[in-house]
Amino acid sequence: MDPLQVLLLQISSKLNDSDLSSLKFLCMNNVGKRKMDGVKSATDLFSLLKERMEISHGNLDYLVELLLSIKRDDLAKDVKNFNLTNPALSVPVAESVALDETFLVICENVGKEWKMLIRRLGVSDVMMDRIVDAHRSNMKEQLFQSLRTWKNNMGDRATVPALLEALLSCKLKLVHDKVVEHLNLVQI
Known part of the structure; x- marks a missing residue:
């Protein structure tokens, strides 16, 4: 299994509807309104962000920034820890x-x-x-x-x-x- 997919699934399970709504608003410029209308869950949003290369094994900064923006420091910390525990996935x-x-x-x-x-x-x-x-x-x-x-x-x-x-x-x-x-x- 892809460790990044597992991480994104764990994060999505901890997000409530209000968090998802805030994330969708923050990502509107990068994804576009039409595609954003089709997003019904955090996993949908993360899939779109991966398609657009905003999130990848070597680049989780955007995800951390999003989570900090919606005051989910706990989840941002999980993402940062993921980067530290999977050094092979990130560039020096x-x-x-x-x-x-x-x-x-x-x-x-x-x-x-x-x-x-x-x-x-x-x-x-x-x-x-x-x-x-x-x-x-x-x-x-x-x-x-x-x-x-x-x-x-x-x-x-x-x-x-x-x-x-x-x-x-x-x-x-x-x-x-x-x-x-x-x-x-x-x-x-």
Whole structure:
């Protein structure tokens, strides 16, 4: 059994109708009103959030933030403990921060060539199409969500060097250099 699914099931059983209503309200911008109307339980909501890559083995921060927002600190603590007891499912903090910084630089500097980069990283066209459909009018968000998808799919193999190599193979040397420069400034 998937430990994350078990955790989400446990959390959903501890949420009352008022909690679910609050969570649905908080997630409205990420999921959309039409899909939110079909959500009848916390497990439905968690499934939608997993589809949209808001919740994954390597990224439970959004779930913690949601639970803290509805004053369910007890459940947020359970999620944090899950991350601590399942270290194989999460990326080391320093690498995760470096990846997030790299994502920001890439999103600011890659334009129409973003799909070529994401394909090079191994994200399928189907997944990219889903991301594009979810964020129709925001190319930077499409790129960011695609990078998050890559990170979630690759797990601990999602590294800054892998991203830098992909940038070079896509002939995006200027972006590569900006990422290296930014990471060097962050480390100083």
